[in-house]
Amino acid sequence: MDRAPGLSVRARLTLSYAGFLMLAGVLLLVAVWVSLVRFMPDMASSPDGPLSRTDFLRVFAPIAGVGMVFLLAFGLVGGWILAGRMLAPLARITDATRTATSGSLSHRIRLPGRADEFRELADAFDTMLARLEAHVEEQRRFAANASHELRTPLATTKALLDVARGDPTRDPRELVDRLQAVNTRAIGLTEALLLLGRADRRSFTREPVDLSLLAEDATETLLPLAEKHGVTVETDGDITPTTGSPALLLQLTMNLVHNAIVHNLPGPGSVWITTGVRAGAAVLTVENTGEELSPQLAATLTEPFRRGTERVHTDHAGVGLGLAIVRSITLAHDGTLTLTPRPAGGLRVTVELPTAGAPGED
Numbered sequence: 001m002d003r004a005p006g007l008s009v010r011a012r013l014t015l016s017y018a019g020f021l022m023l024a025g026v027l028l029l030v031a032v033w034v035s036l037v038r039f040m041p042d043m044a045s046s047p048d049g050p051l052s053r054t055d056f057l058r059v060f061a062p063i064a065g066v067g068m069v070f071l072l073a074f075g076l077v078g079g080w081i082l083a084g085r086m087l088a089p090l091a092r093i094t095d096a097t098r099t100a101t102s103g104s105l106s107h108r109i110r111l112p113g114r115a116d117e118f119r120e121l122a123d124a125f126d127t128m129l130a131r132l133e134a135h136v137e138e139q140r141r142f143a144a145n146a147s148h149e150l151r152t153p154l155a156t157t158k159a160l161l162d163v164a165r166g167d168p169t170r171d172p173r174e175l176v177d178r179l180q181a182v183n184t185r186a187i188g189l190t191e192a193l194l195l196l197g198r199a200d201r202r203s204f205t206r207e208p209v210d211l212s213l214l215a216e217d218a219t220e221t222l223l224p225l226a227e228k229h230g231v232t233v234e235t236d237g238d239i240t241p242t243t244g245s246p247a248l249l250l251q252l253t254m255n256l257v258h259n260a261i262v263h264n265l266p267g268p269g270s271v272w273i274t275t276g277v278r279a280g281a282a283v284l285t286v287e288n289t290g291e292e293l294s295p296q297l298a299a300t301l302t303e304p305f306r307r308g309t310e311r312v313h314t315d316h317a318g319v320g321l322g323l324a325i326v327r328s329i330t331l332a333h334d335g336t337l338t339l340t341p342r343p344a345g346g347l348r349v350t351v352e353l354p355t356a357g358a359p360g361e362d
Contacts, residue, residue: 251325
């Protein structure tokens with residue numbers, strides 16, 4: 001934004017200090033003058049008599065003038081020095097801002113000293129830089145992983161077409177089936193990326209939602225998949241009101257239930273879905289049997305394109321965005337997501353959202 005030139009903050013503070021000092025000096029001189037004149041008798045002027053009020057004024061005025069000039073000079077110099085010392089932290093914050101604007105987000109102010117307004121501002125700026133740096137790094141990893149994931153089906157398609165071109169006698173139906181499978185995966189990945197971006201932008205209208213109904217819908221929809229994998233799904237819970245996007249929250253529930261089914265035990269497994277209101281929050285919990293997971297691995301499963309070590313080799317490995325989408329939808333609804341490994345194997349995922357009418361809702 002273009003602005004008209006003006007005095008710096010340091011110059012304005014200097015003038016303010018000097019002006020205040022001058023005003024205090026004038027008030028002091030006036031008080032002295034009024035006091036002396038009031039209690040001094042007005043005697044006639046005579047060569048041998050004491051000073052009259054007129055004579056006192058002639059002596060007092062030059063001295064007062066010199067004093068005011070001294071106060072002005074002292075106020076300007078002292079105000080300039082004091083303003084510089086007071087604004088020194090602001091200069092460091094400004095330099096750090098310019099450094100961040102140039103693209104370097106690793107710089108921190110780390111302003112020393114006790115807490116005051118400038119140090120609170122510097123600490124808040126350091127926190128913002130740390131979060132921004134982490135977000136940018138996450139976006140870079142996401143872009144690199146997304147490019148890799150999108151390149152894979154394209155490279156596979158090219159390889160299939162090259163093989164078909166080199167072997168005209170090959171059955172075209174096999175090629176069509178494999179191309180369809182690769183294309184379906186690419187479409188699924190693209191739709192997942194679009195959904196993830198929509199959740200991150202919070203471009204949705206909030207409506208009343210009952211998480212218990214969403215859990216029932218997800219269970220009914222995915223029941224054939226559960227039967228195919230030999231997984232028993234149990235749903236339990238009371239009415240769990242919250243507000244948000246019904247479509248996004250249904251996608252969140254579907255992703256959790258789908259992951260719990262396909263990342264279960266190879267034999268008979270179980271999935272438990274519970275909903276309820278707890279400590280003023282609408283809570284959805286999806287728990288499943290499965291392989292033992294370390295807390296370190298569980299903490300990384302919400303990162304885009306991260307999968308368990310054995311999950312990549314299954315026919316339901318997905319695109320690696322299931323829990324990343326769950327996390328983005330949860331954050332977009334001002335909620336919290338917790339992943340906890342079960343001692344007996346498997347995972348417990350808990351989503352806590354503000355209840356309907358809770359403070360802080362849009």
